[in-house]
Amino acid sequence: MPTFQDHFADHAASSFARQMALGDVIGERAWSLDVQKGLLRFGDDQEYRVQLLGSHAFEPGTWLWIWANAQSDIPPQHTQAALRIQQLGEAQGIGAFTEASVQLGDVTDHMIAITCSGLEGGRCFYRAPYDGGALFMLLEDAPAQVLAPVPLARVNTVLMEVVSQFEVDHRRLVTSFFQQQGLDATATESGGIRATRAGEGHIEINFDALGRMSKVTGTLTPAAAQEAPVQAAPKKPRWQFWK
Incomplete structure (x- = not known):
């Protein structure tokens, strides 16, 4: 059975390349997120549908999967990617994918997002910072030049x-x-x-x-x-x- 580190190694480079390309596209635009609609906006001219993955709480240094966040009140259609990753983790015995809260250390928040972006068919992710943490999400419709x-x-x-x-x-x-x-x-x-x-x-x-x-x-x-x-x-x- 592949481990988390195996999946990470398989997808890290292609995911990183997509992140570099995404950075070229969005530039310094400010971001905003409509959680109920599942829409991530950059500036006034870019908008992407997203799947929410999870969040990193800085103070305890933990990752919380979005499906485990009972207080988030997020429409279920925007959490399907995270649930698919959970199901993969259950099938392959990967704790980082199945534990509701993951203590970060050797496995980091960015490693989780990188791996998910690859396992979900080669997508991009975005880290949306907030006071005390950051929310991670996958973009469902990134521009063609980002995925090329x-x-x-x-x-x-x-x-x-x-x-x-x-x-x-x-x-x-x-x-x-x-x-x-x-x-x-x-x-x-x-x-x-x-x-x-x-x-x-x-x-x-x-x-x-x-x-x-x-x-x-x-x-x-x-x-x-x-x-x-x-x-x-x-x-x-x-x-x-x-x-």
Whole structure:
């Protein structure tokens, strides 16, 4: 049976890429939420239907699933995604998906939201802060450019951001990411993974003895290279999509 960490590794990179793309779309717009209608608005020109997941209470450091929040009075049609995750957790014995209240630590609120966004068919999530906590939700109708495959030139940036911010199985992360992004991936003689996309070029990732990404190289077509250069791992996170 897969564990929570397995599911997280499977979906972290693609989810992170969608969050980066969503950030490009919403920019600095202020948000507002109509809970009864299940509508999340950004500024005066963007509106998305949402499924509510749960909330993080800062002081006790706990995650409360929306289906366990008896005082929320949220219409049930806006909690179906969280219930599906609960059912998956029951089938696979994953406590983080089935316990009404989860003590956060090794598993964080963002890890839960990232994993849910992948398990729910590749969606985006949004963290809506309030005094003393934050509410997490999935967007049901994000723009096409947010859900589009990641340009090959951005692949290294996505992977390096994820491994610099989370403890995760690097090889599983890379393998799942390449598969989800529709890249033609093959094993190299050195035990690495080479991924190619027609018209964009290729990227090759090598791993050390502990299974961590150790070297990233690649060749991009001139057109693809305009998107972003293949680059080394950052010394620290340069951008965190939940801030």
